[in-house]
């Protein structure tokens with residue numbers, strides 16, 4: 408531990424107070440770019456160095472993989488790679504919940520069907536099972552700690568995994584993050600479950616730092632309450648204007664109850680450090696005040712990244728923008744298109760495509776070694792896309808990827824008209840200028856760039872021109888997009904739209 412490097416960035420006085428208050432329950436609330444993540448990084452490091460005799464873990468949590476990865480890399484930069492090495496960790500709240508459920512399984516506190524104690528937790532059932540559109544599905548139950556399976560009914564029609572496949576997957580240890588959350592919720596319905604979890608947390612953790620806390624849902628808040636009651640130091644950090652995960656059950660309104668009920672000390676960071684130009688600072692201030700705002704038009708070439716609420720919006724925008732993903736799908740054709748896109752994104756920007764693991768999994772390729780091997784062999788599929796004749800280019804690229812998949816996993820992907828899906832991707836590769844990366848606003852959370860482009864829908868434009876409200880999630884999506892730039896934000900709606908089928 409003594410080899411850890413200390414953070415070198417100069418903290419402002421208010422950041423220093425927030426990072427080293429010595430209080431056991433702190434709620435740090437602040438606007439964009441005010442250094443919330445800087446403070447989370449500092450809190451983590453201060454706790455790590457605090458008491459070398461205390462072997463319990465310090466854990467930093469965030470809600471999305473991209474925000475967690477930003478937090479982890481900043482902790483590594485500030486405190487060195489040893490800082491977050493086991494038993495300490497920086498992870499998503501989902502990973503933390505998985506860990507808790509695995510501990511409960513390993514200790515026999517709860518019993519998984521067929522006695523499984525190790526789980527393979529997937530993001531979404533549609534990558535491993537056939538889905539049926541309707542009201543019926545399947546879910547987990549719990550009786551005296553024993554997990555069971557039952558058919559479920561809902562009032563809302565949607566694609567769901569059905570009972571037989573659900574049973575088969577669950578019994579082989581495969582489940583979704585939602586299933587993990589359900590198991591833990593059921594376990595915590597009993598006072599005894601809450602008490603035992605509190606004891607386990609107290610024995611294993613000395614401090615929990617939660618960034619982006621306004622993305623927490625009821626279970627996350629319950630967990631924090633149990634941690635507080637177990638006398639663990641808990642710091643929660645966030646900005647109500649940046650809560651984006653209502654669709655996943657996030658309840659920004661619950662944070663007030665938590666911090667009041669558990670007597671958190673509230674510390675406000677007042678100064679923003681992100682905005683390096685007066686115009687960008689003024690934009691952020693006007694938006695937060697709910698005032699109407701007129702955006703400056705620009706071109707993709709002026710931007711380091713382009714953001715939109717949905718992947719489809721990016722695909723139907725300028726062909727100088729290369730989105731990192733196609734809207735999540737479940738067909739093998741979606742998987743092939745996503746895999747080729749992943750290879751293109753990797754080649755252009757040195758980072759993976761957004762849904763690449765799910766896409767590979769859908770065609771039977773799993774594990775980082777296999778995925779990397781497959782990606783390396785996809786290079787010709789990327790090259791073929793720029794062949795002179797369009798029909799040949801699309802067909803050769805598609806067939807190459809399908810051939811590699813068949814060779815590596817045995818999965819055969821059919822689809823005569825499928826290669827036409829690659830048209831929008833080919834258009835991007837034929838762009839004469841440099842491509843700029845496109846991502847959703849959700850991907851951009853917690854991150855920043857010098858110059859940011861946004862593509863807004865008509866309704867988003869109207870909201871921005873009327874003034875945003877913190878109580879509306881669509882408004883908050885616009886707000887997050889418009890506060891990612893250090894220097895300038897450009898509206899890219901004027902650029903020539905492109906028609907294509909990759910999004911369908």
Ligand SMILES: Nc1ncnc2c1ncn2[C@@H]1O[C@H](COP(=O)(O)OP(=O)(O)OP(=O)(O)O)[C@@H](O)[C@H]1O
Nearest residue numbers: 417418419439440441442443444445680681853854
């Ligand atoms: N005291 C400081 N001095 C100089 N720069 C700072 C200071 N604090 C933060 N910064 C810089 O300001 C920028 C924003 O910081 P950070 O990302 O931590 O803010 P944030 O509040 O988490 O932002 P958001 O919630 O909008 O994602 C970063 O580039 C960071 O390095």
